[in-house]
Every structure is written in structure tokens, then in C-alpha cells.
Amino acid sequence: MKIGIEHYLILSAILFCVGLFGVIARRNLLIILMGVELMLNAGNLALVAFSRFNGNLDGQLMVFFTITVAAAEVAVGLALIVSIYRWFKATGSDDLTFMKL
Amino acid sequence: MEGILFYIISAIAVLCAVMVVANPFSKNPITSALFLVVTIISLAGLFVLLNAFFIAIVQIVVYAGAVIVLFLFVLMLIDLNEEQKRRIKFASIISGLIGAGAMIYVITFALCKSAFSFVSRNAIEGSPSALGNAFFSRGEFLLPFEVVSVLLLVSICGAIYIAAKDKNKL
Numbered sequence: 001m002k003i004g005i006e007h008y009l010i011l012s013a014i015l016f017c018v019g020l021f022g023v024i025a026r027r028n029l030l031i032i033l034m035g036v037e038l039m040l041n042a043g044n045l046a047l048v049a050f051s052r053f054n055g056n057l058d059g060q061l062m063v064f065f066t067i068t069v070a071a072a073e074v075a076v077g078l079a080l081i082v083s084i085y086r087w088f089k090a091t092g093s094d095d096l097t098f099m100k101l
Numbered sequence: 102m103e104g105i106l107f108y109i110i111s112a113i114a115v116l117c118a119v120m121v122v123a124n125p126f127s128k129n130p131i132t133s134a135l136f137l138v139v140t141i142i143s144l145a146g147l148f149v150l151l152n153a154f155f156i157a158i159v160q161i162v163v164y165a166g167a168v169i170v171l172f173l174f175v176l177m178l179i180d181l182n183e184e185q186k187r188r189i190k191f192a193s194i195i196s197g198l199i200g201a202g203a204m205i206y207v208i209t210f211a212l213c214k215s216a217f218s219f220v221s222r223n224a225i226e227g228s229p230s231a232l233g234n235a236f237f238s239r240g241e242f243l244l245p246f247e248v249v250s251v252l253l254l255v256s257i258c259g260a261i262y263i264a265a266k267d268k269n270k271l
Contacts, residue, residue, distance in 0.1 A: 002104070003107045004217075006217070008147070009208075013208040013209065013212070014115055014205065015118055017208075018118045018121075019118070019122065020200060020204055022123070024196055024200045025123070025193045025194050026189065027189070030134075030172065030175065031121075031122065031130060034121055034130075034134065034137050034172070035122055037137065037164075038140065041164075044144070044156075045148075048147075048153045048156060051151075051227070052224065053217070055224075055225060057227060057231060061242055064159070065245060067160065068249045068252070069249075070164075071168060071253070071256075072253055074172075075256050082178060085178070086266070089180075091179055
């Protein structure tokens, strides 16, 4: 059985939409961040599949940058969550209504 | 052989991704973090199937080794009992399904419309030496590579500053 690029792209689309569902539906900030991680990983998979079936390494170089940016994003995002929890004792996105007049 | 491996690994990845965002058995975020580890390791397996060996190792080291540990550290600092009682609202499930369904419709529509002309003619290996040559000998990715290191430094300093308790002592 031959696995083409379409299989990988459809798998990447499914993973992206699962992550998007998590970002929209869940109210816990940590789960939202995990959903963002899933979406970034789905993008990585599509880039590596393009790199493999196109026959050059540019897609994998881009994945390298994506992984770095995702690590930076997680570090800053988790620091923000710790800071929010320290001030408001809450990690739900529904509870953060302090800017409401 | 490759087809069987692809289907097994992708089934594991999709199942565990669903368990990350919508676990019907427990609302504990630690369970979600551990399922995220399984998803990431299975994605590393898919990278090995795609001949991207260095990216697979980096995926395991950075995600399963660093990002998940960071998640678990933060989960230890936070009182999770309150989170267990939180219910997922019906309206947010509906809106999430609509959003994700619209997205997957758009992507599959675009995939059906596009014809991929390139076939797998020369399967190159993404070994560390090949990636290093592509980074440093061609030169067009050299400046972004250095800028990314500055980005990591800035994010470390920013994370320490944001999460610090007493900002006057920094």
C-alpha cells in the first residue's frame, strides 16, 4: 500500500481541527495552550510531508523554527498562567473579566 | 509495511489528541498533558516514516522532554480541585464543533481541488549532517537561525519576569 502526501495532509488537517476544537470549546487556560500545541504540531507534520515528497529539506528547516517558536510561546504562556493564578486564583478563561466595566 | 505503520501510528495520534482536548473520563489537566506526550511521540514516529530523523529526535527532546515538563510543573503549582468541578458548556461544545467542522471542510475542499504534481522521486534523508549543511552552507537560513537564538533568550527573560513574585527584587 502506497502512502502518498494526501494521507499525511488529511491526518494533519484532522489533528489541526482537534486542536482548534480544544481551543474553542474548553475553558481551562492550560487545555487551551495544549490545543495550540496540537495545532502547531499538525502544521509541523504538513511541512515535513511537503519536504519529503518535494525532495528538498526546506520544509524541515521551517519545522526547526516552528519548534523553537512553540517552545518560547509555551514558556511565556505558562508564565502568564502562573501570574494570573497568583492574582486571581483562577485558571478559567471565563473568570478573567476584570477589564469589564 | 509503511502503510500499516502509518495507519497504526496515525490512529494512536488522533485518538490521543481527542483525549487531550475532550476526555470523557476525567477533567484533570494532568491526564491531558500525558495524552499530549503520547500524541507527540506518535508524531515523532510519523517523522521517522517521512525520513526526517533529526526532526523526530528534536520533537521528542523539546516537546516530550521540555514542554511537557513545563506543563506538569505549572499543573503542580495550581489548585486543580476547582478545575475538576468545571463543566464544559453545551454551547461551547456546539461552537467548537461548528468551528472545527468549518475548518476541516475548507482544508479538505482545498485538498480535493489541488493536484499534487510532485511524486516521491528522490527520498532525501533529514539526517543531522544534511540539515546542518542546509542551514549553514547555503546561507539564506543563517540569519533566521541566529535571530531565533535571540528570541529564545528574550522569551526566557520574559517568562522569568512575568512569573516572578516580587518584581522589585529582580
